[in-house]
Amino acid sequence: MESFDYDLQSVQEARNLARKAKLAQAELAKFNCEQIDKIVRNMVKAAEDNAVSLAQMAVEETGFGKVEDKTFKNRFASTELYEFIKPMKTIGVIKEDKVNKVMEIAEPVGLLMGIIPSTNPTSTAIYKCIIAVKSRNGIVISPHPSAAKCTLRATQLMHDAAVEAGAPANIIGCISKTSMDATNELMKCDEVNMIIATGGSAMVKAAYSAGKPALGVGPGNVPAYIERTANITKAVKNIIASKTFDNGTICASEQSVIVEEGMRDQVMEEFRRQGGYFMTPSETDKVAKNLFVRGHAMSAKMVGRSAEVIANAAGISIPPGTKVLLGEQQGVGEGYPLSYEKLTTVLAFYTVKDWHEACDLCFKLLNNGGVGHSISIHTEDSDMVMKFAEKPVFRILVNTSSSQGGVGASTGLSPAFTLGCGTWGGSATSDNVTPMHLINIKRVAYGIKDFTENVNPVYSACTAQLGNSSSVSEEQIQSLVNEVLTLLKKRGDC
Template sequence: MESFDYDLQSVQETRNLARQAKLAQAELAKFNSEQIDKIVRNMVKAAEENAVSLAKMAVEETGFGKVEDKTFKNRFASTELYEFIKTMPTIGVIREDTVNKVTEIAEPVGLLMGIVPSTNPTSTTIYKSIIAIKARNGIVFSPHPSALKCTNQAAKLMHDAAVAAGAPVNIIGCISKPSMDATNELMKCDEVAMIIATGGSAMVKAAYSAGKPALGVGPGNVPAFIERTANVAKAVKNIIASKTFDNGTICASEQSVIVEECIRDQVVEEFKRQGGYFMTPAETEQVSKKLFVKGHAMNAKMVGRSAEVIANNAGISIPPGTKVLLGEQQGVGEGYPLSYEKLTTVLAFYCVKDWQEACDLSIRLLHNGGVGHSISIHTENPEIARKFSEKPVFRILVNTSSSQGGVGASTGLAPAFTLGCGTWGGSATSDNVTPMHLINIKRIAYGIKDFTENVNNSPSFSCEAQKAGVSGSISEDQIQNLVEEVLSLLKKRGDY
């Protein structure tokens, strides 16, 4: 009975949040660029001031990642994001094509639903709140139950900062009593115009089946290929920096390292020198058993954990200072557990003959969970980078840390914590999601071509064509008549 009451309260709370946010959004839709920028700047300020406290809350509540890295993510999702979007036109006339006489006008999508993962709860909430308001949308969040407190706190901070700068009350909301019934209610309620889903595959699929527009992201199972011309020391440094960043909780983090035979020993020694530990087959099996439950579903207790914590749980001994664990795999799929996504400090390790074999292996890994997302390449040969651009992903990250590169921290990509995987990965977009994905565009289009003359004279053409069609052939006289008609029309239009 108690559970039944909770579910009812949860659904009712969700309905109230959606109704209130929808009313608030109708008011926000009337705001001009200056008003919106003032609101967004205050939200950024609040996120910056609370970056550390929110990071501490997230680590304490979920056990995932590191405070210093979550602090960086909170700042990246606000200050760095703002620098990228501050001049982005999202209100009123956003483009005028004087040649083709088309004017584009931005309109808000309406009320958004934001699904938030437990791996990046506060940064995702900050990011989605800011891009929603920038496009004059309201947003209601559905938090992951294991990150409830920190997600609610981030949403409250964003709401209060927005309201303090002039936004309508209730423009940002967050479910405080999460349940599957509440999430489903929010997905399907009439007030919600679009869903932005960041989370597990099941949740993203549910968002796409809710019967309304959705922007979802698929899993990342990023292969990292170290090609023979690569700067090996730099490549290994980038991979370790990426995989240890927040203990591998970003979906763009590397999952497998692929090296060519000719540089295998050099790569292995470099990993060892920089804090990598190569597990024996027996140790790899022990760690794999701890990493996964029910086949290849990630064990939540091992997500975002340090190499030391994972080793201790698996009962293996590793050298002090170990940063990542590497396990060699001979194949992909069932029987090769490290070939699946691992949002923690563990990497699969593969050795191949050449770059063609690396290409084939990368494709198999991507189709094992991660198609459409990202691939990482370390090479000094531009031709190799171009060859890998043919792979079924939408982010080809060259000579950089994949985690930071994918979200736009170390590359020129848009700063984002929602990374689309395109139709290959079951997503509606292949982009890093920005405010431009959260607007509707209406167009005023003037006539620039006069077709009335063609329309008025079209019966004569159809008449001759009909005559030819009846007889099944066309005579020389009919051909001559058609030619004369065409020439006559051209003369009238001044084209002959």
């Protein structure tokens, strides 16, 4: 009975949040650029001031990742994000083509629903709230149940900072009584105009099935190919830095390392030198059994954990200071557990004959749960980059840490914690999502060609030449074409 009452209360809370946020958004839609920028700046300041405490809350509540890295994420999702989106035009006339006399006017989408993952529970909430308000939208957040407290706290900070700077009350909301019923209610309620979903495949699929526009992201299963011309020391350093960043909880983190036979020993030695531990086949089996539950779903106990924690749980001994665990795999799919996504400090390791075989392997790995997302390549050969650019992904990350590169921290990509996978990955966008994805665009178009006087002569020429005949000869068609071209030249259209 108590559970039933709780579910009813959670659904009612979701409805109330949506109704209040919808009314608030109608007011926010009237704000000008200066007002919106003032609000966003105050939200950014609040996120910056609370970056450490929110990171601590997230680690304490979920057990995932590291405080220092989650602190960086919180700052990246606010301060760095703001610098990127500040010049974006999201209000009023955002573009004018004076030659073709077309004017574009931005309008907000309305009320957004933001689904937040447990792996990045505060940074993703901050990011979604900021890009929502920048584009004059309201947003109601649905947190992951295992990270509800820290996500609620981050959302409250964003709301209070926005209201303090002049935003309408209730413009940002968050479910405090988390339940699937509440999440489903938000997805389907009339007040919500668009869903931004970041989370597991099932949740993203549900968002796309809610009967309204949605921006969702699929999983990443990023292969990292160290090509023969690569700077091996730098490549290994980047991979380890990426995989240990917040203990691998970013979906753009590398999942497999691929090397050619001729450089295998050198790469393995460099990994060992920098803190990598190559597990034996039996150790790999023990770790894999602990990593996954229900087939290929990751165990929450192993997500975002250090190599030491994972090794201890599997009952294997590793050298002090080990940063990542690597297990050799001979194939992809069933029977090769490390070929699946692992949001933690474990990597699959593959050896191939040449780049052709590396290409084939990358294709298989991507289709094993990461299609559309990202691929990483370390090379000094620009032609090789273009060969791998043919893979079915929308982020080809070159000579950088994949985690930081995919979200735009170490690359020129848009700073984002929602990385679209395009239609290949079942997503409505292939972009890193920004405020520009959260606006509707009106177009004012002036007439620039006068058809009132010239359409009739062309039509008359057609009917005069063809008459009412049911059959038309090639000579008649050619004569018609010549006549029409002559008329168009007189008009100056050709």
